[in-house]
Amino acid sequence: MLHAERKPNAGYEAAPRSVVILGATGSIGKSTADIIADSNGALRVAAVAGGRDPTGLARVARDLGAEFAALADESGYAELKQALAGTGIKAAAGRAAVIEAALHPAEIVMAAIVGTAGVEPTFAALAAGRSVALANKECLVCAGSAFVRQAAALGTRLLPVDSEHNAVFQALGGADPETVEKIVLTASGGPFRTWTAQAIAKASPEQALQHPNWSMGPKVTIDSAGLMNKGLELIEAHHLFGMEAERLEVLVHPQSIVHGLVAFRDGAVSAGLAAPDMRVPIAHCLFYPQRPKTMARRFDLAEIGQLNFERPDSARFPALRLARDCLKHGHGLPTVLNAANEVAVEAFLGRRISFGDIARLAERCCDVAVREGLSREPQSVEDALAVDHMGRERAHALLAELAASGMLTIH
């Protein structure tokens, strides 16, 4: 359960707060670097980690003055080492090196690796007692119980970077969860908000990558276009705020100004508003509980004029209904959903399946998992990763069947 801490505003710390950035070359990684560079020395970077881009990782490590840079892809090691020669920044590569970066001495870890690849390093940081600023929602969808239990056991901060959850965290303001009637996450509706179901099913990767309000990495952009992202976020909210599915709602809000709302049992509603700029929640988490001035975008309500809200249409966006069903079912089904969705998004971006197939493939994998008797909530990260592996195998098998049958879409 996540509460804002009711501490007096203590003023700014004298020593800089040290940060590790996991996923430093990505969209959240870059916005994190902006906030750090703009912090007048209040934040400093201890270590950075990335996936497959040695040049990009070396650049960010040099620019931010990191002590250690870790690349997941071992074949990029020589290039990374070469690019960091003479800087004094230590280079390493491979899965263990990314975990070493996560454990590098620091006060807070920005967890911004995309997908399930982020689970192990993020959990390692949490288990070592680091505060974690969590952008990687897949950690909670895949292994939420293990993460929340670990944070509670050590009293470690798990701060939500995802804009909706960050807004809810701020709107809660440390309130007793008993007083909360429901939590509402907003969704922009993505590029297909007004499209017909038929048009959505046939959308191309280029169309799905055109997000109207946010500039993000490809996986979360595709997730957003089909509202799978909002479905994953319901599961994320369930773990962060200890709220069951029945008290979690989604509202489509095309302007992306109101990100989350908390409705209290006395009828009062608090909302978290901000410009659609991830630097707002990133700064909130990195400085928490302080609140210095930042360069994040501002908004002007009079200029915007209108804020609109509508109910999501789960007939046109079946992924949202599917994710809610998985959350209600529990027993590891969110883990399977997350795994199958990751395989499906990659297949869609590789033009091997249609947009409509993403939710269909994920649903098929969940059906198979239920039929095969998946009946236990994964209690540890190892457990969750085993279920994730099974979900991926089912998804790949389904893709192979599809290719063998010569069909272009799943029926």
Ligand code: NDP
């Ligand atoms: P990007 O695709 O832009 O960046 C992903 C980052 O992860 C890159 O730095 C990539 O490195 C790195 N990476 C990939 N695989 C590994 C690995 N095995 N080990 C170490 N690093 C790895 O994604 P985003 O920044 O958009 O998203 C990151 C996370 O934040 C996602 O979980 C997303 O859902 C979440 N999020 C993002 C938002 C946004 O606005 N972008 C908003 C809310 C949540 P490389 O570049 O070398 O491949």
Ligand code: MG
């Ligand atoms: Mg979000």
